[in-house]
Amino acid sequence: MSQINPDEVFDDFAEMVAAEPGGEAIRSCYACGTCSAGCPVRRVNSAYNPRKIIRMILLGLKDRVLASDFIWLCSSCYTCQERCPQGVKITDLMTAVRNIAVREGFSPSGVAMQADLIRRHGRLYPLDDFDHKKREKAGLPPLPSEIEEVARLLETREK
Amino acid sequence: MNRYAFFLGCTIPARSRNYEMSARAVAKRLGLEIVDIADFGCCGFPMKATDQAAAGLLAARNLALAEAAGMDICTLCSACTSMLSEEAHRLAHDAGHLAEANRHLAGIGRSCSGTARVRHFARVLIEDVGLDRIRESITVDLKGLPVAIHYGCHYLKPSEIYPGWDDPEAPKSIERILEAIGARPVAYAGEKDCCGGAVLVADEDTALGMAKGKLDHVKAAGAKTLCVVCPFCSVMYDDNQKSIENKFETRYQIPVLFLPQIMGLAMGVDRKELGLNMNVVKTKQLTGEILGQDE
């Protein structure tokens, strides 16, 4: 049976999350269970359990959380966030944790790929000739294949 | 007459042209002028997980374009709706954030004041067109076609960015539209459940499992079609219906129609113009029943 040991505990992890936009209210959690009970993902895949994730963060289990697969399972449906009696923005909290994970070098290939596509083309699905033809055939107005201004915007920002 | 900056986002122009086509068709019939702004790019939503600040900036850029064009934004994709609305909400309520956004936008010679308004197509229909005009536009009697509504999540939530809009716990907006066009919304268990679209990237099994639950309930409720207002939801229920049927060894054959596709039918718009032939689950039989003919 698994056990959480003192060396897994980072006292400042909760603070780190609370400092990230969306994570502010994490410490208000009462662990009442409203979030998990209503979570459509949790019902299908018990690996995802918002209340447990929050408890892990509050306990300071930094590596376990950031390296996990479960933080990527939130479907961002906001059901929990709408209901949380303490105003914990659970969906936004998951985004915050994901951002931290990415910064610390953990992120599923799919997620990285999406971001890369957008950085490069300004669109998740750059339109190719095939798409243009299809649109024309369907009588839809033409659209640029990609939006290079987006790439510029992100570059100037990262500078 | 109302003009709107028509925001398609990434998925619709490439993957859900039937949604775009039907929306344009319905808009035309209801006298909504929708204007295409070529420079619109990704709303930012897909970047949120990696870098929410960057995502917000992408949204701000689109908002800046709409402001420059002097128009409200009308969206079709719920994810775009929430991403853009959330950013608009922040820009309008957080001066520091507005300044920060403009600092970056300046780099590409753009700026925003946080005044852009973002609304989903369905909301525009209810608030600006009105149910009466929609009723008047009806030429085909849907004879109480039993429709299951999937509102989806971002169309309603987070509610704080949609002041004055529908109640996420007991939504009514689409129901009202469908009733206005002579369809019969059918209640079913798990009506508010998420399609799972956003999980598809991370874990297909979970995503499909979520979609399956919904399809089971819809089938049990005896609905003839499932009505959606977001391309992601459509991907889960329409594009993936077959793989769900195979994966779980079951059978649904439930046509999944975008709201404007159903509306178009009621307005007597031709199947092709509504892109009904592009839906993955065949819609012929359904439309045949509605139009009282077997094509």
Added chain:
Amino acid sequence: MDRTSEDVLVIGGGIAGLTVALGLAKEGWRPWLIEKEDRLGGHAAAYVCKAVEGECQRCGACLVDLALKEHASEARIKTLVNAAIERITPSGSGHLAALETPDGLVEQPFRAVVLCHGFTPFDPRSRTNLGYGRVPNIMTGHELEAMLKVTGRVLRPSDGAVPRQMAFVQCVGSRNARLGHPYCSQVCCGYALRMARQIKNRLPETDLTCFYMDIQTYGKDFPDVWPGLGGEIRFVREIPGDYFSLEGDRVGVLVETGDAVEELSFDLLVLSVGMAPSPDQDRFCEWLNAPVGAEGFLRSDPDSGVFVVGSAAGPMSIVDSIAHARAAVRDVAGFLEGRK
């Protein structure tokens, strides 16, 4: 000191207002007691005696009747029921109250005003996920009290059937930062579990579940009651996430169980709604510029002769309201006598 002049206005004829007025009268003052309803007693007068097999459960509901009895034989209190307050304006060192009484408008100056306007039960409609008003057979704890008080039985609103499976959900509208209610309402664990015990005692086959976060120690008998309660009531330390209607108008809820999310269903579900500040509070706040405390309830401002007593000052049980009101008598009298 001339105590014959009518110097103090007590607003609200609930247990707190009654107790303050009686105390002041005993001290020789001649308070006015004004109540908007047609009867005195407030919320508590509508509460049921929760005794089980001849054992008092210390809910204190019967104490209201004692206060009313005492009030009936107290000539020094000038009582106005069915009366409203038009407004209160500063006048000299005191307050000028315009009172809308059954026999017309009365203007009367007072040196001190005692606000005992009580609380308002939290309205679960404002949190639509709770399903109240939308899902049949979801009722509030206050509605259950009233039902027990009037009929002595529990019946399902939808069909008048006797519920076999009942659930209570605690902390509805309390301990809720989201709603701006950063407080425990103090009474809900007490009233819910006392009623639950009574129901269990009268209909032993009733299956009772209680969804909760923390059970509050209520009453001195709690150490005797609590350990045994587990046998009578199934305690689930979870707050349901979803409330919906099922076959036969049963109430369905989704509950986290640790390893899964379970759908549980009940014939009747009771929302243990907490206390919220009375809607009247805003007017008094404006007229008397009384300060508002961290919990969102009014605070006394003794220097200007404004006193807030009982559940108008914060969530309080009947017994605590009486304690608060008894104590307030000294503060008000002290003010009238010119002592601080």
Added chain:
Amino acid sequence: MKLGEYDKTVLVIGGGPTAWEMSRSLAQDGIPVMVAAPDDAERADMPSGVEWILGAQVTDVIGQVGDFAVWLKAGGKRFERRAGAIILALDANRQPGVLPAGAAFGERIRAMTEAEDVLFGRQGHPSLRRVIVLDRLDGLSTAASHERLLRFAVRVQEECNATVYVLTSQVKVASIGLEILYGRLRDGGGLVVKPDAVQVETGDDAVRIRFRDTVLDEDVVLEADMLVAAEDEAPSPELERLAGVLRIERDKQGFLQADNVLRRPCLTNRRGVLSVGSSAAPSTQWDTEQGVTAATVEIRELYRWIEEEDHPDTILYNRDFCAFCLTCFRVCPHGAIHFTDRPNFLPLACQRCGLCAAACPGEALELVGYEKETFFKTLSSLKPLDVEGSKRIVAIACTKSAGRVLNAAPADAEIRKGLAWVEVQCAGTIRTTSLLRLLARPGLVDGVLVLACHNGNCRSGTGTVVAKNLVESVKVLLKAIGADPGRIGYISTAANDEVELARQITAFRDGLR
């Protein structure tokens, strides 16, 4: 000791903050105060006009409100003082909860009081990284103990800036301000867990605690610099002694106030003997403040009552029938009987329950207004209406509960169908003979009911129990003589319990042959 001299001085028992607040409150209202402080620690800022007797112990008290003779022991001397009222205002006596097996108090494991000295004492704040506060896990903590627990935890957090873990089973926040305090703990990084299976291991450099986290459903091992055991308020031995000296009721735990809502906030079974704060019950700061102020109001009212109203005798005593058996002295719940060469009935102390008269074996006592002869006359004059198809019932009802309900009910109410009743001050005063006289009227009376208050809600404390036992004994009697014991019944009720009372009376009526 002599009685009969009205003295306004209030004797406050206790030497801590509660006693200090109590005496200050009284002094402010111009009431002379004398404090019997068990400890002999001088107090600075003593309220003016307060006589503070250090190291004092109250050894004996007789008399009644306005006129108590009190024996005190202090500085090796024993002396008598007079007081108009007595207020118990002792501070909380705190005891740490039981530590898990294997753990023992020491450097790293301390009780909260001790930890407060170590952490916030003169030697300043030692630097700590983590502190664990371990509360009792049976759910029986109180808002009082958690007010202190939360204050402590927040202080550790803010003054020693350590991470605080609180292990408890139920967070008790049912008192104004506690939820906000709990929020302050969480916002400051404190974590409250509700664990199962707690084990503690002490090392030289740290204390380790292992528990089952019920949210994660996993075992967690935490390391901290100090483990602090939370404390509960427990009644001190001194309270038990004082209960004997003052002859006042204690609750199950031993606090000096019966578990009876009629006694709240500060009353005891003896008029003029009050109990506030931690003397009466585990108390939050709020409870103590209300108790202290309410007690001041109570004293003002009592003195006004003594001065403004006349106080005729309440008990008629017939020496010829008195066996000096002290029964009356024993049964009086209000300490209203002072026994010298004869029982003396103290009119200011008597609360007119009549239990003494009912219990007197020689029937030497009568409660004024309820003299035997007149009462029996009333009984025999009781004529239940002959309602078609209904049995006739005669009830003796306590005026505090059933009497109220029956009087409030309209004449044609179901509850009054074929029922005639007489009210008494307390159901405990009913005599066997009264019941037999009623039962002995067949043809006129089908059933006899004793209607009392619910147990725990009886003004005289024991009246309900006495009444219930009486009815039981009469049932036995009836059985013995071959009569139908079903003809007599006992129902307890409250002034606001009309529906249930009606149901039970109907049930009794339907059960009559």
